[in-house]
Amino acid sequence: MQRIVVVGGGAGGLELVTRLGDRLGSRTRTPRAEIILIDRYPTHVWKPLLHEVAAGSMDPFTHQLEYAAQARWHGFEFQQGELVGLDRTRKIVQVGELRDEDGTLLLPAREIAYDTLVLAIGSTTHFFGVPGADQYAIALDTVAQAERFRRRLVALCMRARHWHATADAESASPEPHREVRVAIVGGGATGVELSAELRNTAQVLAAYGLHDVDPKHDLAITLVEAGPRLLPALSERLSEETRKLLVKLGVSVMLDARVEAVEPEGLRLAGGDHVVADLVVWAAGIKASPVLARLDGLATNRLGQLCVTQTLQTETDSSIFALGDCASCAWGADRRVPPRAQAAHQQASFLFDMLLRRMDGKPPLGEFEYRDFGSLVSLGRFSAVGSLMGGLIGGSMFVEGLFARFMYTSLYRLHIAALHGYPRMVLDTFAHWLRRSTMPRVKLH
Incomplete structure (x- = not known):
């Protein structure tokens, strides 16, 4: 029986193991393969929704999917842990030990054998070496980070409400820092979506009495983009329409503003300007996980992504595949497949068909072709x-x-x-x- 190991339970990896388990796994009448999913977290939340978690408009606990339950329903096995190494000679993936939040050891370090390995570990935030960014800014890679931002936002709103009430009671001038100031670095999809979602959050918090100052002016949202326009993946017309709508919602949009440093009080921009902020979100770019560069000689590009062929096999080892944000796959003559959920979905569908044919000893039907929807x-x-x-x-x-x-x-x-x-x-x-x-x-x- 073949063993197919998929590392990473994101949009592409989870869809792939679900379909493989339904077709080949332990719950079929005649199981043909052992399907194993490895992920460092116990649950899955669709990553494009993390901005809603950060804004509080989506409860992750009602939308998350338990990997163990999905494995039980669809005939694959789930192993929780983080990928730390690879031995291609022995065909072994090395999984680190698992500890709970108190440091108690739950699972020891393990070695899991494979016949076919699929790497789908996604991406992580790229801070571009900006001083203080990883220390003072919050990224939105995980549910824990999004929840951390949401809790801090609610706490700041409650503090601002207290300051506002105290100033009114004493008939004194308002506390100069009673407003909540949020700076979002990056004018891509995540930054734009979070900016708009936070405006709705401010209105709801005011309605429920957690922030009884003006929800439009006393929650100051600043969106900082280093380039000349927002949403560079979209047309200039849509980019400009988005900017106008954000300005209408009370979001301050700063273009051609490069961040030189993130400090405890906010952002320092090129040219010496400062953006004062109580909360800073970093959504300026992504890069591959550093572990990929340590995986037993697998070729990577300058962003740390695995270099793959048009069949999504790594250039170094034909028994190892990669998909999603961690894979660098050609798209046409001079482009690469973009790191989007739709690309991971298409690659998962392609790999499902290819792995079925591979088990039957048949060649692939063709090469992967990304279709931009x-x-x-x-x-x-x-x-x-x-x-x-x-x-x-x-x-x-x-x-x-x-x-x-x-x-x-x-x-x-x-x-x-x-x-x-x-x-x-x-x-x-x-x-x-x-x-x-x-x-x-x-x-x-």
């Missing part, structure tokens, strides 16, 4: 913008407003359908709608 960016409940079918029709169909918001929401529902099937996705959608109708729109504690 466009990009969508959520602006919270206010709107959404994007382009659809860009790579399929030779141009772009621009969408915005309610239709774009519906399409954006559908992307997550399609991800749920890939993991659970359409009937359960419909039930899941109804259950979350019912819960939202009886709970606050924002997590208040």
Whole structure:
């Protein structure tokens, strides 16, 4: 029996092991392969939704998926732990020890053998060597980081409410720091989406009495982008429309503003300007995990991604595959497949078919070809913008407003359908709608 090991339970890796388990795994009538998923966390949350977790508009505990439960339902095995090494000669992946938050050892370091290895460990935040960025700024790579930001935001709002009430009671001038100041570095999708979502959060917190000052002016949101415009992946028209909408929502947008350092009081920009901030979010770029460069000679590019062929096999070892953000795959003559959830989904589908044929001793049907279905960016409940079918029709169909918001929401529902099937996705959608109708729109504690 073949053993297929997938490292990384993100959008692509989890979809791949689910489909492989359904077709080849232990719950089939005649199991043909042992499918193992390795991830350092016990649960999965779709990464494009982390900005909603940070803003408090999505409760991760109602949207997370337990890997162990998914493994039980779909015939694969889950091993929790972090990839720390690889022995290609022995065909062994090395998994580090697992400890709880108190430092108690839960699982020792392990070695897991494989016949076929798929690396799908995603990406991590790129601080570009900016002094203080990793110390004073919060990244949004994990649920824990998003929850940390949300808790600090709520605490700052409560503090501002106290200062405001005290100043009114004493008939004195308001505390000069009673407002909450948030600086977001990076004008890509994550930065733009978080900016809009935070404005909605401020309104809800004010409505529930956790922040009884002006939710538009006393929650100061500054979006800092080093380039000349927001959302460089979209057209200039959509970029400008997004900027105008953010300004209308009260977000201060700074373009051509390069951050030289992150300090305890905020940002220091090139040219000497300062952005005062109580909270700093770093969403300026991504890079591959440093562990990839230590994996027994596997070739990587300058961003640390694994170099793969058009069949998603690593250039160094044909029995090792890579997909998603950690893989550098050619797209046309001079481009690389972008690090997007839709790319990971397409690569997972391609690898599923390829691994089935590989087990049957058949050659692959063809090479992986990325199809660009466009990009969508959520602006919270206010709107959404994007382009659809860009790579399929030779141009772009621009969408915005309610239709774009519906399409954006559908992307997550399609991800749920890939993991659970359409009937359960419909039930899941109804259950979350019912819960939202009886709970606050924002997590208040």
